[in-house]
Amino acid sequence: AISGRVGVDAARQAAAEAPPPRRRIETRRTGARRRCQAAIARLWRPAAVLLILIGPLLAFLTYRAADSWEQGRRQAGFEEALSERANVISQQISAFEEVLHACQGLFDASEEVTREEFATFTRQARARHPCIRTIAWVPRLPGEARPRYPVLYLEPLKGNEPLIGVNLRGRARVRRTIERALDSGKVALSDPIEPVSVEQRAAEAILALGVYAHEDSEAAEEGDSLGVVLLRFEYGDLAYHAEHVTGGSSPAMGLSIVDPHADGRSMVVAAATTGNAESGVSATEELRIAGQTWRLQAVPTALFLSAHETINALLVALAVFFVWELFAGFLLSFGHASRSHALRRQGRMVNRVLQSLGEGVIVAGRDGAVQLANGTALDLIGDDARGLSGRQFAERLRFEDGEGRVPAEVGARPLDRAVAGRIIDQEECLVRTPAAPDGTWVSVSGRPLRGETGEIRGGVLVLRDVNAKRASERRLHERQMEMELAASVQQSLYPCSPPNVAGLDVAGAVYPADETCGDYYDFIPLPDGSLCLAVGDVSGHGLGPALVMAETRAYVRSLAATGTAPQTTLARSNAMLAHDLVDGLFVTMLLLDVNPFTRALSWASAGHTPGLLLDGEGKLKAELIRTGRPLGMFDDSTYETRNSIVFEDGDVLVLMTDGATEAVSPDGELFEEAGVMEVVRRHRDLPAAEILDRVYESIREFSAGLSSRDDVTLLVCKADAAT
Numbered sequence: 262a263i264s265g266r267v268g269v270d271a272a273r274q275a276a277a278e279a280p281p282p283r284r285r286i287e288t289r290r291t292g293a294r295r296r297c298q299a300a301i302a303r304l305w306r307p308a309a310v311l312l313i314l315i316g317p318l319l320a321f322l323t324y325r326a327a328d329s330w331e332q333g334r335r336q337a338g339f340e341e342a343l344s345e346r347a348n349v350i351s352q353q354i355s356a357f358e359e360v361l362h363a364c365q366g367l368f369d370a371s372e373e374v375t376r377e378e379f380a381t382f383t384r385q386a387r388a389r390h391p392c393i394r395t396i397a398w399v400p401r402l403p404g405e406a407r408p409r410y411p412v413l414y415l416e417p418l419k420g421n422e423p424l425i426g427v428n429l430r431g432r433a434r435v436r437r438t439i440e441r442a443l444d445s446g447k448v449a450l451s452d453p454i455e456p457v458s459v460e461q462r463a464a465e466a467i468l469a470l471g472v473y474a475h476e477d478s479e480a481a482e483e484g485d486s487l488g489v490v491l492l493r494f495e496y497g498d499l500a501y502h503a504e505h506v507t508g509g510s511s512p513a514m515g516l517s518i519v520d521p522h523a524d525g526r527s528m529v530v531a532a533a534t535t536g537n538a539e540s541g542v543s544a545t546e547e548l549r550i551a552g553q554t555w556r557l558q559a560v561p562t563a564l565f566l567s568a569h570e571t572i573n574a575l576l577v578a579l580a581v582f583f584v585w586e587l588f589a590g591f592l593l594s595f596g597h598a599s600r601s602h603a604l605r606r607q608g609r610m611v612n613r614v615l616q617s618l619g620e621g622v623i624v625a626g627r628d629g630a631v632q633l634a635n636g637t638a639l640d641l642i643g644d645d646a647r648g649l650s651g652r653q654f655a656e657r658l659r660f661e662d663g664e665g666r667v668p669a670e671v672g673a674r675p676l677d678r679a680v681a682g683r684i685i686d687q688e689e690c691l692v693r694t695p696a697a698p699d700g701t702w703v704s705v706s707g708r709p710l711r712g713e714t715g716e717i718r719g720g721v722l723v724l725r726d727v728n729a730k731r732a733s734e735r736r737l738h739e740r741q742m743e744m745e746l747a748a749s750v751q752q753s754l755y756p757c758s759p760p761n762v763a764g765l766d767v768a769g770a771v772y773p774a775d776e777t778c779g780d781y782y783d784f785i786p787l788p789d790g791s792l793c794l795a796v797g798d799v800s801g802h803g804l805g806p807a808l809v810m811a812e813t814r815a816y817v818r819s820l821a822a823t824g825t826a827p828q829t830t831l832a833r834s835n836a837m838l839a840h841d842l843v844d845g846l847f848v849t850m851l852l853l854d855v856n857p858f859t860r861a862l863s864w865a866s867a868g869h870t871p872g873l874l875l876d877g878e879g880k881l882k883a884e885l886i887r888t889g890r891p892l893g894m895f896d897d898s899t900y901e902t903r904n905s906i907v908f909e910d911g912d913v914l915v916l917m918t919d920g921a922t923e924a925v926s927p928d929g930e931l932f933e934e935a936g937v938m939e940v941v942r943r944h945r946d947l948p949a950a951e952i953l954d955r956v957y958e959s960i961r962e963f964s965a966g967l968s969s970r971d972d973v974t975l976l977v978c979k980a981d982a983a984t
Contacts, residue, residue, distance in 0.1 A: 306454040309596075312589040316582050335569045336542055342513060343544040343559045349503040350518075350557070353392060354468075354550050357492055358448045360386045361470040364396065364490045368472045374398075376414055383416035392498040394465070395421060399429060399439070400488035410439055410489070435467060439489050442469035442878045450551035452523045453496070464530045468492040468551065470900065496531035498544030513565035519556040535562050542566070597751060620702070621724035624710065627717065629680050641692055641703055641724050679707035689727060702727045744776045744804065751777050753808050757921075759949075762792050762857050768950035769976040772920075772957060778972035779806025780918050781814055781945045787854065788824045794976060795821070796869065797850035798918040802972050804847075813838065813848050813892070827852035827865035831889065835867065839896035847891040849917055851885060855908060862914075863898035863904030867892050870919045873934060877911025879942035913945050913952065914978040920971035922958045930964050941977075949977040 367382055368374055383396045410429040415421050429435045434452050453464040472487045496518045504512040518531035540561055548555040591655035615622050616922075621638030625631050634642075650737035675685050680922040685707030691700040703724045710719040759767040769782045779799030785791055795817055799806035830852055838848060851872055853864040864872070865888050872885030889900035908914070915937060924932040940959045944952050953975050960973065 280557065286585070287338040298829065309593055312592060313586075316589060319585050320578045320582035324574050327574035327577045328833065331571060331574055332541065333959070334714055336544075338569065339542050339561055339565070340544040340546075341558070342507065342556060342565075343516075343546050345507045346503040346514075346516060346559070347546045347548055347557050349506050350499050350555075351550070353390070353499055353502060356390050357393065357468050357494065358394070358470075358551070359494055360390065360393065360452075361490050364398075364444045365470055365472050368398070368487065368490075368922075369898060374414075379414040380416050380418075386431050387416070392494050394493045394495060394498075394882075395491075397491040397493070398488060399491055401443075401486050410436070413488075435491075438467055438469045438965055439491075442489055443471040443486050446471060446473075447553050450553050453520055453528055455828070464497075465493055465495050466530070466736055468494070469752070500531045504696045510524050512562055513568075514559040514561050517558045521556055537561060537563060537566060540566055543812050583867060619725075623676065623722040623724070624719060625676055625680055626719045629677060631676075632719070638724055641701060641726065643773065675705045675707050676720060679709055679722060682709045682717050684708055685722075689731075692724075694830035696793060732749065741896055754811060754963040756784050757923055760792060762855075764857050764860070764980060765792065765855065766949040766979040766981050767792070767794070768948075768953045770953055770957070770974070771971040772975075774802045774920075774972050775804075775969065777804050777822070778802050779810050780920070780972040780974035781850075782916075782974050782976050783808045783814065783818065785818055785821045787821065789856075790858065791854050791856045792912075793821045793827075794853045794855065794916060794978060795850065796872075796916040796918065796974060796976050797848055798920075798972070798974070800846055809838075809842065809846060809848065812841065813850070815847075817850070817852070821852065826902050827854060827863060828888070828902040831865050831867050831892065831900045832898070835892040835898050835900075838893035842893040847894050850892060850920075853885065853914075853916070855978065860908040861904060862906040862908050863902050865889065865900045865902045867898075867900060870922060871934065872914065872916045873938055873941070874906065874908075875913045875915075875941055875945060876909070877945070879945055881938065882906075882912060908980045910980050912944075913941055913949075914980075915941055915952075915956075916976040916978075918972065920973035921956070921975060923961060923971060924973075925967065926963050926965050927965050927967065932960055936960075936963065949979045952979070953977045 292859040307594075316605060329715060353697050364382065367378070371378075379398060386396065387393045396416055397412050399410045400413050402409045402411060407430065407494075412424050412427050412429065415424055417950045418425075429439065435452060438451035451469070453466055469492070470490050472490060473485045474487050481827040485535075497621050498515045502516055504514065504516055513534060515535040516531070517529055519527060520530050521527045523530070537560060542561050543560050546557045548557060561602060571717060571946070615633070615635040618635060618637060620642045620885065622633070622635045623631055623638050624633040675688065675690070685705055687704045687706050689704050692703055693700040704727045706723045706725075708721050709717045710721050712718045750857035755771060759769065767784060769784070771778065771780050771782060773780070779802050781795070781797035781799070783793075785795060789841065797810065797813060797817075799809045799813070813834065816837055819832060820830040820833055821827075831850065834850075842848075849867055849869040851864060851866045851869040853872065855862060862874075864885050866872075866887050868887050868891035871887065873881065874883040874885065876882045885903075888903060890898045917937065922931065922933050924936075926932075937956060939965060940956045941952060945957045947955070956975055956977075957973065
């Protein structure tokens with residue numbers, strides 16, 4: 262026991278002398294910044310290439326966006342120009358309608374209009390409106406079945422003489438227009454008289470307005486309508502007039518007029534002969550003319566496209582390209598400078614870290630020459646190595662194995678193996694230097710030093726001084742041997758075998774949590790032939806409680822062997838232990854005397870876990886409760902002996918320490934006295950030794966293999982007349 266305590270003190274001293282573990286200096290923020298810098302270093306070249314390539318792409322996208330905006334602006338301007346031409350055509354048609362109404366007023370003012378009056382009116386109207394081809398007066402003449410509509414007056418007459426007297430009733434489109442005008446009393450527009458083909462410039466159309474007789478007129482008896490005024494024009498003249506009125510002598514668009522309802526189908530009545538349909542610019546607008554709908558379609562001419570063609574999109578794209586490239590160049594220059602600065606700072610930091618490490622670090626190149634060695638490595642190898650060259654320093658690295666042998670071949674040395682690509686994992690070697698001829702034990706670890714593409718560029722050795730570690734291991738080994746010796750000595754203090762007492766079956770066992778423990782049990786023969794059963798528990802477990810247990814055992818055995826009562830044995834032992842134990846240490850103990858002749862039980866308990874007495878049917882017969890305070894706490898403690906129980910055949914007595922009742926399951930539940938009673942009740946018919954084994958097995962199963970936190974001691978005594 263004394264040697265064990267010495268071993269503990271040595272272990273504590275070694276632990277105090279050992280250098281404390283290196284704390285982690287790098288904070289989480291610093292680690293994140295370094296990882297970010299490493300990622301930037303890996304992605305620097307791809308990022309530079311990407312920055313350069315973004316310039317043309319950005320310029321292309323800018324050009325597309327600017328060109329699209331230019332096209333939208335050109336399209337809006339073209340649509341506005343078409344709206345102007347549509348207004349001109351609408352105004353021209355309105356002027357035609359005014360001419361028809363004026364002609365209607367001419368006939369309303371006089372029942373007889375001469376050819377000369379009609380010709381004069383017509384010449385004036387055509388002078389104001391050049392797009393008018395002809396104006397005709399068509400009277401309504403009653404017929405047998407249907408009225409006739411012969412052409413009476415026609416201006417200009419020259420070239421149109423054959424039309425005088427022609428009955429327009431036979432021309433379907435003209436007839437429908439005349440009837441629509443007479444029925445509605447408004448200006449009616451005819452469908453195209455002739456469709457327009459690719460070779461034709463335009464088609465013709467007629468505007469018709471009915472003339473009605475006065476109520477006092479003689480014609481009123483035959484009907485209200487006197488006839489109809491017809492105005493003929495060409496679609497092409499309208500388109501030409503609209504283009505040259507708004508666009509001047511150089512037209513900006515090719516204008517087409519479409520009648521979408523001519524005879525139930527869409528018809529081009531005025532086709533554009535100029536314009537670029539492939540330019541991507543076009544416009545459409547609808548007109549409402551005399552109850553019908555026209556659709557104007559236009560495509561730009563080369564003059565319009567050249568007038569609105571700009572290089573603004575190209576200029577903007579070039580400006581964006583040059584600005585981006587300047588920005589990218591600035592970023593690359595700044596990044597290169599920052600990276601160089603970071604590398605220099607990182608190099609200085611790495612050098613400071615290497616110099617502050619408690620381990621020796623040696624870095625060699627591909628040729629095996631040492632390139633870097635920190636101060637700890639130089640201290641381990643020897644101060645005289647500071648002035649050596651890289652090759653000489655490498656030759657100086659001669660490591661001996663445990664038997665003092667140095668590898669002769671070059672490839673077997675640790676640094677050569679690391680440079681060759683092999684991994685060295687904590688090989689312990691002995692380094693001898695002039696300053697330390699006995700040698701220094703170091704742990705050598707080595708790795709190859711690889712480049713970015715994985716090629717080997719050298720090797721790294723890490724040297725750790727393991728002298729203190731080996732000394733600590735040696736001391737720990739010595740302590741372990743001492744503890745094993747102490748455990749062997751303690752085991753010899755326990756009963757080798759249960760006593761052979763007539764009518765009693767007795768068994769006991771200790772299950773320590775460590776090599777040594779503070780639990781105690783004993784079988785002490787008394788002078789009157791009785792048997793004293795003792796169970797004790799020193800607070801804590803380990804070597805210290807084991808020493809206290811040995812002292813307590815000596816007191817109890819010497820006192821109980823004289824035949825003193827249990828209460829006296831406990832009181833005297835308490836008085837002696839109270840002067841020996843330090844604060845915090847105490848002993849609980851239960852002493853029970855069994856008289857094999859009278860089967861009388863008498864006991865005294867110094868704060869110990871209650872014993873259990875079960876009858877032959879497994880019922881709790883008595884509980885051996887505490888009769889005093891634990892030993893060693895107060896020197897004036899008194900104890901009481903209880904002796905009112907008879908030990909009958911079939912009864913089972915179980916004494917235990919708190920390690921049995923305080924066993925913990927994974928759920929945190931305690932085994933308690935109830936668990937012990939249940940196991941004893943189930944196996945009460947078995948011998949005492951087997952009952953003891955079943956109780957301990959149940960405790961281990963209840964703990965589900967968890968390591969025991971306290972020592973467990975069990976003592977079973979069974980009354981059996983056949984024993």
